[in-house]
Amino acid sequence: MELEAIPGIGAKTAAALRELDDPGTTVESGDVAAIARAPGVNEARAARIARGAIRRRHGDDGRVLATDRAREVYRSAIDLLRERTVTDYAAKRLETFYPSASASRIDEAQSFVEAATERDPDPAVRDALTGVEPLTDPPTVRVRDRCLATADAETLARAESAVPELSVETVEDARDISELARSYATVIVLDEAFAGLDVEGDVHVRPDALETPAETVPERLLAFFAANRERLEAAAAVHEAADLSPAADLGSLRDALARLDDDGTVVGDAELERLTAAVDDLDAAVSTAESVADDRLREAIRERDVTIEGTDFLSLVEQGARVDSLLDRELADEYDEAIARAREQFADALRLEPEEAELAERVFGGDPSFPVEHDESAVSRLRTELSAARDRRAARLKAELASDLGELREPVEELVRDALELDVELAIARFARDFDCVMPDVVEPDAEGEPETAGKGFRIEDGRSPLLDVAFEDAEPIDYAVSGATLLSGVNSGGKTSTLDLVALVVVLAQMGMPVPAASATVERFEEVHYYAKSQGTLDAGAFEATLRDFGDLVEGADGRLVLVDELESITEPGASAKIIAGILEALDEQDATAVFVSHLAREIRDAADFDVAVDGIEAAGLVDGELRVNRSPRKGHLARSTPELIVEKLAGDRDTEFYESLLEKF
Incomplete structure (x- = not known):
């Protein structure tokens, strides 16, 4: 495949990806850990590449999240999921889930998620996951033998x-x-x-x-398993804790790892250990054997009286004789015994085999001397032979172990990948349980049926937002359904903005293929989600013009959009705001878009619009001890009373005066 054709992959990244064994298949698989093994590609970058490959596979070229606030809601959703992961891999892997306008992508994601929500997030499995990481490729091992x-x-x-x-x-x-x-x-x-x-x-x-x-070069495979020992053992523990069927035989894997040291060398072979020790201890053994021979000769000399005739002594002196000659002549038997003891000590210390002992005999046994001297060339020859024997055995053992591990190479990749993917699934399962989620129905925009059951817009039953600043279990459930352009009215602090947040969150999660925090939900498959947060104060002329340009682009955009707007009237004077909002709603209504505009000017906007604007209301039951009592679920076709109206009503009831009665009549 052409890597550069995937969104987000340039020439430099493509070159790095081509270092992988099968770059096309790896990228298409969406395996974040495998993609991240390309040089210079970290897991965050790998997640973006995987997401780009998913988009290309589904022909998903659109951008559902069309505004900053919509993207903030998505980030909040991702954060809620990521908080429930154990591994860094799972946190990055969740980034491959995004709100999509592609039906095939949503179906694919839902299939994965539905299986994930069946998982049991057992704490023992979470504990086992703490040691799991993607497999790593160790540095190149230089082999010199x-x-x-x-x-x-x-x-x-x-x-x-x-x-x-x-x-x-x-x-x-x-x-x-x-x-x-x-x-x-x-x-x-x-x-x-x-x-x-x-x-x-x-x-x-x-x-x-x-x-x-x-x-x-078995060292390559051995280095890989040595470097990944802890990851493999952790992945094996995860499979056992979760009662998963492992891709690799765990007994064979553990047996093979037990024969491998952390530096990639083979352990547990007595003959290799003997040869290694012999090479390492050779010089020390030579020195010890010399001491044994010297001690024996010193003892023999002390115990014997050596008599030399005068003429013999003169002859030896004239010939330049040394004590060596005296040893050869007077202590030949004792010298031979000392050399024999040295050879025996030497062979025993190094645990030499009979064929090796023959070489060892040449180390001692030259011309008699005191102190006894070894033959360095014989030591060098013995060192060469022992080193070669050690290296040959090590190479054979490495080849045998590599052969055993070679059969496990691909299975352990799957073993670790399955453990990491389990963390992704468990995070989704925990999310679904923590927020009482259900899988939503994502329907085609032209589906037949009433707005409350299918087709246009959205329908949420018993929805609760985990984005509120209260504990989730304390959040009041909301029922809300919208099809077409709608105004949402209500008292201050009645939950209008929270309702928009819930709608945005449910739609974003649904089009990610994720479960949503509701008893049930039906969502139109929107092409774009436009969410505009409340403006902070009246805008100056330049900012006001820029805002109108944004809405001009919005109403001229593609069909199949969800538009959520929170108190747009705050950008300018109330009279002008009502007219502007009415005009925007008219354009959205003509395009059959789904829109919810939160506004305190619902009556004025409805009067200014040239179509019958739907108005929903979050109704307050009244004031109790100075606090609002609110029904958080918007009432369909109802213009909610404002907070000032409720206060005036309360005062009119508390005080029997015409002033408050006349004020109340003006609402």
Whole structure:
């Protein structure tokens, strides 16, 4: 696929994504963690890329959230969901849910969400999720005991790119390969032309080596599992706590991880441990063995009287003889015994096998000397042999372990992905439970039926907003349904703005494919949501003109919009505001848009409009001890009384005077 065709992907990002094994499939999958493994792409950026891929897949080119306030409501909804996640991945993954005008996208999201709400947000599962993170690719491990060899320049370049962990050497003939075998524990020849090669050393002719990296450089796979050990163990624990069917066999996974150290080396093999210790302790063992021999000779010399005839002594002096000659002549048996003890001590300390002990014998046993001296060349040869044996065994064990882990490589990707996706599902499930949510019906704009049951607008029953500054359980439920252009009247602090917030939240969540905080809800699939918050004071001429331009663009826009406006009259004088609002409502009515305008000028606007404007009201039952008693659900076709009217009515009842009665008659 053409990556640049996805919204939000430019040339630089596309180049980074192409570093992935299968960039097209990865991006299309919407797997935020997999996308984030591209160089320079963090999880937040990966979520935007995944969202862009979703939009492209559904042909979803529109922008539902058309105003700042609408976008604020969306951010509040996302925050409510994110607060219920455990992992950073889930918090970013939820960003791929957005209010869509695409029916196919809404259906897709609803299918995911409906399954998610069936999950049980068990605290034990949440605890297990704390250790789960997306898998990471460790830095390239440099392997120095092994090399690749080729006589072909093209193969050389391909090998350097495919296997950066190993040195790639150029060879021309068997002599070059033989030279490499003396420098490396293992040489892997890539050219078929060298098949049947017979040279000393651990040399393998494997033309397919680049296609089997787990066998050629098992350190890569081992480093991956070592770096991700805690993530894998946590993901396994999540599957067990949630009683999920794991993609990988957890017993095999744990057994394999137990054989792997944190640095990617194999552990638990006694022979490898013996060889490693032998190489590490070689110098110390030599020194200890020398001390054993010296102590034995020193003891022998103390216990014996050595007599030398004068002529013999003169002859030895004239020949420049040293004490070594005396040892050879007078203490030959004792010297041999001391060397035997040194060899025995040396072999026991390093736990040498019989074939290795033969090399060890050469370390001691040269010309007699006191103190006893070792043969450094023999020590070097033994070190080389032990190191080579260690490296060969380590390589074999790595290859065997890598073979076992290779079968788990793809399953563990799915294992971790499933655990992370479970966190996404559990967050949605918790959201649905915490706010008594239900899956809404999102209907086509032209659906047949009455406005209260289907088709145009929205219908909310027992809706409660989690955006209020009160505990959710203390929020009063609201019933409200609107189809067409409507004015919402009501007393101050009666809940008109809260009602708009609830409507906006329900519509945004519904078109995200999410559950909504209501007993039931039906929402038209809106192309755009325009929500205008209350203006802070009268606007100057320039700001007033800009606001009118916004509404001019609004009424000339596409069909299928929801328009929510909170007290637009505050932008200018009340008389002019009523006329302006009436004109806007007329244009929206002609376009068959759904609109709710909160206003204290409902009577004036209705008088100024050239159509029968629907008016709903949030009615106050009256004042009790100075506080409003309000029915929060708007009454259809009702112009609610204002707070001043209620106060005047109360005063007229409390005081029997014509003044308050006359004031009341003016309302």
